[in-house]
Amino acid sequence: MEEEIRKIVGDKWVITGEEKTLYAFDGFTAVVGNPSLVVLPGNEEEAIEVIRLLISKEKKMIIRGSGTSLSGSTVPLKGEVVVSLTRLNKVYEVKGMEIEVGPGIANIMVTKSSPQDLFFAPDPSSYVVSSIGGNISHDAGGIHVVKYGPTFNSVISLKVILPNGNVEYFYPTPFLNPTSIFIGAEGTLGAILRARLRLFPKPKAKKTIIGVFPTVEKASKAVVNIFKAGVIPSSLEMMDRNIVEIVERSRFRAGLPRANILLVELDGNENEVKESSEKVINVIGKLEGEVLVPEDDEKYWLARKGAFPAMGVVSPAYLTLDCNIPRKYLPEIMTEIEKISKEKNVLIANVFHAGDGNLHPLIPYDPNDPESLKRAIEASTEIFSLAIRMGGVPSGEHGIGIEKIKTLSKYYSEVDLKVMQRLRNTFDPKGLFNPCKFLEKCEPINQVTRWLWEWD
Amino acid sequence: MGMGLEKCVHCGFCLEACPTYVITRSEVHSPRGRIVAMKLGIPSEGLETCVFCRRCEAACPSGVEYGEAIASVRKADPIKKIMHRVLEDPNLLYASLKIAKGAKTGFLSRVSEFVKEVSPPLTKEDKDAEIILFPGCLTSVLFRSTVEKALNYLQKFYKVKIYNGCCGLPHYAEGNKERALKIAEKLREEFKGKVVVSLSSNCTAHMKEMKVGEVYDFAEFIVKRDLPLPKVNAEVTVHDPCHANLLGLTKYNREVLKRMGVKIKEMEDPSFECGAGGTYFMFQPELSDKIMKVKEEKVKKSGAEVVISTSEACNLALMKYSKVLHIADLL
Ligand SMILES: Cc1cc2nc3c(=O)[nH]c(=O)nc-3n(C[C@H](O)[C@H](O)[C@H](O)COP(=O)(O)OP(=O)(O)OC[C@H]3O[C@@H](n4cnc5c(N)ncnc54)[C@H](O)[C@@H]3O)c2cc1C
Ligand code: SF4
Ligand code: SF4
Numbered sequence: 001m002e003e004e005i006r007k008i009v010g011d012k013w014v015i016t017g018e019e020k021t022l023y024a025f026d027g028f029t030a031v032v033g034n035p036s037l038v039v040l041p042g043n044e045e046e047a048i049e050v051i052r053l054l055i056s057k058e059k060k061m062i063i064r065g066s067g068t069s070l071s072g073s074t075v076p077l078k079g080e081v082v083v084s085l086t087r088l089n090k091v092y093e094v095k096g097m098e099i100e101v102g103p104g105i106a107n108i109m110v111t112k113s114s115p116q117d118l119f120f121a122p123d124p125s126s127y128v129v130s131s132i133g134g135n136i137s138h139d140a141g142g143i144h145v146v147k148y149g150p151t152f153n154s155v156i157s158l159k160v161i162l163p164n165g166n167v168e169y170f171y172p173t174p175f176l177n178p179t180s181i182f183i184g185a186e187g188t189l190g191a192i193l194r195a196r197l198r199l200f201p202k203p204k205a206k207k208t209i210i211g212v213f214p215t216v217e218k219a220s221k222a223v224v225n226i227f228k229a230g231v232i233p234s235s236l237e238m239m240d241r242n243i244v245e246i247v248e249r250s251r252f253r254a255g256l257p258r259a260n261i262l263l264v265e266l267d268g269n270e271n272e273v274k275e276s277s278e279k280v281i282n283v284i285g286k287l288e289g290e291v292l293v294p295e296d297d298e299k300y301w302l303a304r305k306g307a308f309p310a311m312g313v314v315s316p317a318y319l320t321l322d323c324n325i326p327r328k329y330l331p332e333i334m335t336e337i338e339k340i341s342k343e344k345n346v347l348i349a350n351v352f353h354a355g356d357g358n359l360h361p362l363i364p365y366d367p368n369d370p371e372s373l374k375r376a377i378e379a380s381t382e383i384f385s386l387a388i389r390m391g392g393v394p395s396g397e398h399g400i401g402i403e404k405i406k407t408l409s410k411y412y413s414e415v416d417l418k419v420m421q422r423l424r425n426t427f428d429p430k431g432l433f434n435p436c437k438f439l440e441k442c443e444p445i446n447q448v449t450r451w452l453w454e455w456d
Numbered sequence: 457m458g459m460g461l462e463k464c465v466h467c468g469f470c471l472e473a474c475p476t477y478v479i480t481r482s483e484v485h486s487p488r489g490r491i492v493a494m495k496l497g498i499p500s501e502g503l504e505t506c507v508f509c510r511r512c513e514a515a516c517p518s519g520v521e522y523g524e525a526i527a528s529v530r531k532a533d534p535i536k537k538i539m540h541r542v543l544e545d546p547n548l549l550y551a552s553l554k555i556a557k558g559a560k561t562g563f564l565s566r567v568s569e570f571v572k573e574v575s576p577p578l579t580k581e582d583k584d585a586e587i588i589l590f591p592g593c594l595t596s597v598l599f600r601s602t603v604e605k606a607l608n609y610l611q612k613f614y615k616v617k618i619y620n621g622c623c624g625l626p627h628y629a630e631g632n633k634e635r636a637l638k639i640a641e642k643l644r645e646e647f648k649g650k651v652v653v654s655l656s657s658n659c660t661a662h663m664k665e666m667k668v669g670e671v672y673d674f675a676e677f678i679v680k681r682d683l684p685l686p687k688v689n690a691e692v693t694v695h696d697p698c699h700a701n702l703l704g705l706t707k708y709n710r711e712v713l714k715r716m717g718v719k720i721k722e723m724e725d726p727s728f729e730c731g732a733g734g735t736y737f738m739f740q741p742e743l744s745d746k747i748m749k750v751k752e753e754k755v756k757k758s759g760a761e762v763v764i765s766t767s768e769a770c771n772l773a774l775m776k777y778s779k780v781l782h783i784a785d786l787l
Contacts, residue, residue: 013482015482015484018496018498018499018500019484019493019498019500019501019502021492021496021498022483022484022489022492022493022498022500023483025466026466027466027467027468029465029466040481040482066468066471067468067483068467068468084481084482084483086481086482087481089481104481106472108472112724126467126468126469128469128472128473128515129467129468129469129471129472130468250517250518250519251514251516251517251518251519252517306469306517307517308465308467308517309465309467309469309516309517309518310517310518311465311518312462312463312464312465312517312518312519312520313463313518313519316462316463316464316465317465318465
């Protein structure tokens with residue numbers, strides 16, 4: 001089979017031997033897999049040929065984008081073939097307020113390839129690298145979700161190679177929209193080959209307001225009150241004191257005050273922005289927050305977007321949770337998270353999409369000390385259980401992957417899960433695409449997967 | 457192996473900043489992949505294909521010191537070591553390039569694709585010189601007129617001595633770190649008590665990092681000493697040499713151009729690699745050509761006829777498709 005694949009893509013684009021390890025894990029580094037082969041097709045035709053060949057040989061495979069998944073959804077646990085689609089990064093068409101691209105294109109390149117007055121709204125913090133294929137398959141969010149919605153709201157149609165080898169276009173319809181089934185499918189229903197995306201007009205005016213708060217609770221209350229004041233910000237992000245300390249030690253330091261920070265972006269026309277900013281400043285002031293209105297706001301957003309990797313200055317590895325909760329519970333859950341941090345004796349830094357209640361507690365651990373990873377996993381289990389109790393969801397944007405498999409049974413009913421399972425079986429009866437992830441339960445392969453997959 | 461790579465959290469933020477990733481889109485030729493290979497001791501091809509532009513460092517929020525790690529892991533082969541020796545001796549370099557320029561086949565013919573004109577290095581030593589003018593090894597023999605212009609300009613204000621030689625950056629980048637440290641030692645001696653003005657911005661950056669003395673980039677010196685500048689009516693785009701960019705030196709080029717009244721038409725991503733990378737263009741011709749192609753598109757899209765670039769190897773690559781001038785050429 002390797003020989004046949006080489007014939008399709010050329011020797012240079014087949015990776016074997018020890019170098020395969022470079023494709024053994026992604027942004028979730030706690031579990032390292034073991035691909036049997038890595039293939040990088042150079043275009044759509046090659047990708048189709050390779051995938052059809054793998055299907056015909058009943059070879060299990062993982063479709064990979066830029067490998068930034070934070071739930072480990074590209075980790076080949078059982079010797080799967082990794083098919084990387086990063087080279088499929090063409091722009092096929094720019095027309096009206098739509099753009100059609102290959103799945104391997106980096107998110108940042110979509111706006112760069114669009115007409116000057118338009119932009120692609122969903123921008124996960126990883127937008128400089130993560131691919132559209134990956135964004136769609138995890139329904140990635142980002143700092144602009146609060147106003148423009150997650151990736152879901154910006155996908156118009158898809159071209160997909162299904163697990164039976166057929167290549168099909170899926171167009172939107174007002175009933176049983178088939179496009180949506182692939183959004184958030186984590187590569188388990190086929191491989192996306194092209195995506196037609198929606199572009200938004202760039203706002204005429206934009207303004208960043210920074211709220212500086214003595215306590216997380218006050219900052220959280222401000223989040224709730226901003227909406228109560230009738231403002232829908234284009235971004236509303238929180239950085240607690242812990243993450244501010246860390247970011248200020250990183251390369252992307254911005255000179256933020258050592259406090260709990262709200263970063264608010266307002267966009268629209270001049271009048272709208274002016275009116276909303278008065279309201280936001282008022283909310284912050286009433287909660288004893290200090291207001292900064294920076295001339296040059298870029299460095300603050302860079303600091304926000306670089307906050308996860310900035311964790312590297314304190315620890316070589318960390319878990320990133322992404323549960324969503326109703327906004328009104330923000331003050332409460334932040335207090336609870338602090339308690340869990342003390343009880344479990346782990347550092348928890350919070351930097352997140354506060355506007356849509358999407359938390360990101362970051363829990364560092366030492367990869368050379370399994371006990372520290374166990375503690376981090378225990379703390380994370382407590383946090384998402386708490387989120388579910390408060391009416392939230394276990395994963396808001398990073399996906400289930402291998403990291404959150406056990407949360408499903410806590411959140412969904414048995415019937416829900418059966419329906420999802422049946423869908424997956426209909427598409428991929430042999431379970432060839434991205435096995436042992438998301439809906440498919442496998443036997444743990446080591447102690448870490450046991451901690452992740454099994455309830456005590 | 458430690459090597460300061462523990463800070464890498466495998467986020468991938470560095471991927472699209474890396475010229476070899478941009479053209480291959482393969483983890484093997486990416487900073488993140490190279491870091492895994494170094495950490496785990498995997499003999500990956502990627503360790504050879506790195507241009508050593510260190511754009512990945514600028515893109516890394518965590519502050520991974522990639523350059524230092526790869527410089528320690530690479531081992532130069534004998535051919536590279538010989539080439540490095542040639543770079544150290546300006547007269548030998550002049551003689552060798554003259555031969556290479558005529559080469560029609562083989563390894564040297566690759567050099568002839570880039571080298572148009574070779575001149576013996578300019579020498580000058582004013583009595584009681586206050587300033588050392590450091591052209592950079594390639595500049596001294598390939599861009600002699602630039603050196604002349606810079607010298608004339610500086611001599612209006614200072615007594616100047618030219619130091620022809622190599623900064624050691626190619627050695628450091630290509631697995632000859634030991635020799636690079638020796639060169640730095642030698643420069644430290646030569647530069648003692650003097651102010652050094654360098655015409656090659658990447659050399660400037662390297663010498664600053666190696667702490668060889670009081671070194672300024674040409675434009676940096678002009679700005680910091682507030683030297684008078686002529687008005688020049690021109691429209692250009694600016695290339696930011698990678699190492700100089702990492703150290704924040706390229707803003708001085710823009711400042712000088714602004715003071716001269718030169719109109720800048722920015723290209724996209726001005727610090728994207730030129731494709732030359734020291735001796736990279738000779739040892740990795742295929743990748744190097746592809747990187748140059750990407751750069752060429754960015755330059756052409758800017759719409760400017762002239763590229764301002766202040767680093768010698770970059771200039772060679774840029775000259776393949778555009779008119780290239782150093783700041784000193786405008787004086
Ligand atoms: C520092 C950092 C910050 C982040 N910030 C955010 C954030 O703000 N918001 C957010 O939502 N996420 C964030 N993420 C998570 C991650 O970047 C996103 O989930 C992203 O969408 C993954 O894209 P990728 O190209 O890296 O996909 P990969 O990691 O390669 O793959 C992810 C999943 O998509 C599937 N897949 C990839 N391509 C295809 C395809 N063509 N067809 C079918 N399936 C495919 C894979 O099988 C896998 O299941 C962040 C990650 C990091 C490291
Ligand atoms: S080097 Fe830096 S930017 Fe690149 S993957 Fe590692 S932490 Fe991320
Ligand atoms: S030094 Fe340049 S070529 Fe090498 S890994 Fe970093 S960005 Fe890529």
